[in-house]
Amino acid sequence: MNPKVFFIGAGPGDPELITVKGAEIIKSADLVIYAGSLVNPRLLEGVQKGCRVLDSSGMTLEEVVEEIIPAAIKGEVVARVHTGDPSIYGAVREQLDILEARGLECEIVPGVSSFSSAAAVLHREYTLPGVSQTVILTRVEGRTEVPEKERLRELSRHSCSMAIFLSVHMMEKVVGELLHGYTKNTPVAVIQRASWPDQKVVTGTLADIAERVRREQVEKTALILVGDFLGSEYELSKLYDKSFSHGYREGRP
Secondary structure, eight states: OOOEEEEEEOBSSOGGGSOHHHHHHHHHOSEEEEOTTTSOGGGGTTOOTTOEEEEGGGOOHHHHHHHHHHHHHTTOOEEEEESBOTTTTOOOHHHHHHHHHTTOEEEEEOOOOHHHHHHHHHTOOSSOTTTOSOEEEEEOOSSSOOOGGGSHHHHGGGOOEEEEESOGGGHHHHHHHHTTTSOTTOEEEEEESTTSTTOEEEEEETTTHHHHHHHTTOOSSEEEEESGGGSSOOOOOGGGOTTOOBTTBOOOO
């Protein structure tokens, strides 16, 4: 068997929201490197005896790959565990490129993103008929720059459903940018640590959400959801409309 490194999406926090495949790999791993600042440590309770477990929150990219490469070359099972889904703000590409350049086989096991978990907490659907059929996942610029055409003020002009990551500590700036497209009455929800036992939900509109978030002292590990999908008005889906025909059902008058 060729050496393989597994990049695993651990989900948003609830240890039961990891995939069965991801959980099984962690249990059989010889080396687990996990994002300790975000991944629920309960996911590591079932690791096998002798497994080395490293917290990457204080490590550099070079230090992470220097641990992975010799372990994988020896044929060990390596589980690189990221929060949510690795494809969204996961910083996995830079690791994959280094490992694959060394001839190591890598596999990504997707996970439940916090934007999916946040919608579940709120009992909301991003793609409501007559409201929005588009979801934008983005962030405000901070130490990581954002291309000019992807600034919030530009994206807000679409007025579609939006999930904003890594930005709650700049809530007033976020609101100011969003008001270039959305109205002050647009509903907003801020979900901190979605699916964790201590999750917190703050709701309001663009007119008052910054003050509500400040009052609740939400400063990190939170997702900002914006759009009329958070409201109560929408059209019924054609999928279950009795007069609508499709490949599995004949329409009825």
